[in-house]
Amino acid sequence: MINWTSLETVFLDMDGTLLDLHFDNHFWLEHLPRRYAEQNNLHPDEAKDRLISMIMAERGTLNWYCTDYWSERLAMDITSLKSEVGDLIGYRPHVASFLQALKKTGLQSVIVTNCHPDPLKLKLQRTGLDSFVDGIVSSHQLGRPKEDIAFWKDLQQLAPYRADTTLMVDDSFSVLESARSAGIAQCLGILTPDSKQAARETHPEIPCVHHFDELLTSIHQQRSLHQKSPLPSAG
Structure with a gap:
């Protein structure tokens, strides 16, 4: 499924890939609508419909992921509201074992996420995820979401890589398709990003796994085998 011996760099999405979505x-679907309804004296169903409509209109843009944008638009402190349900932040199955295995191989591992820096800080505080990887890049540092093919060129500024020796792992097929279009050699999809939801269907062209124990x-x-391979003969 993955040719590990050809890799130098592994880019890892965070939410839905390393952390439970x-x-x-x-x-976004339960807690925020409830608090939005309280603030605006709305029925919970009306609040949810209104919020989902606003959120979906920003899908695929950096605003979709931007805590500052939603805090200003909704007149609510999104980061503080997220901390109210912070106990739900947690790893997906077998993530620690997978990241430890990557570290032993010597491959460079970098989290490449669309998560805004404020909730990113909250998630790192809750999980210690940053101790498992060599670096973390938020798309907000570059001003483009991962869905934008230009993001991958800009990423070289913060996490230099060779596309032909790089793997991108993500639960978003649109992100993986963007990465492939930008020349990333190998991509891997995650089919069970949310522990409370059924698995997604596989992508017709991108290999996928449910959990990291499969790798x-x-x-x-x-x-x-790669590390034990003999050196070329001098003769």
Whole structure:
């Protein structure tokens, strides 16, 4: 599924890939509508419909992910509201084992996320995720979402990489398609980003897994063989 021996860099999405997307889905679909209804004296269903309409109108743009944008537009402190349900922030299954395996291989691992820096800070405080990887880049640092093909060229400024030796792992097929179009050699999709929802259907052209335990054996085997391969003969 993945040719680990050809890689130098592994880019990893965060929400829905390393962390359970249930936190974000619960916040945007349940907690925020409830608090928005309270603030604006609306029926919860009306508040939810109104919010979803506004949010969907920004899909695929940086505003979709921007805490500052939504705080200003809704006149609510989104980061503080997220902290109210911060106990839901957690890892997806087998993530720690997968990241530890990556570290042992010597591959460079970088989280590349659309998450705004404020909720990113909250999630790192809750999980210690930053201790497992070599770096973290938020798309807000570059002013473009990962869905924008130009993002991948700009990413070189903060996380230099060679596209032909790079893997991108993400639960968003639109992001993976953007990465492929930008020349990223290998892409991998996540089918179960939210622990409370059923798995998604596979992508017709992008390999996918449900959980990272499906990759552990191949990482160990391929990298072990690669490291043990004999040097070329001098004669």
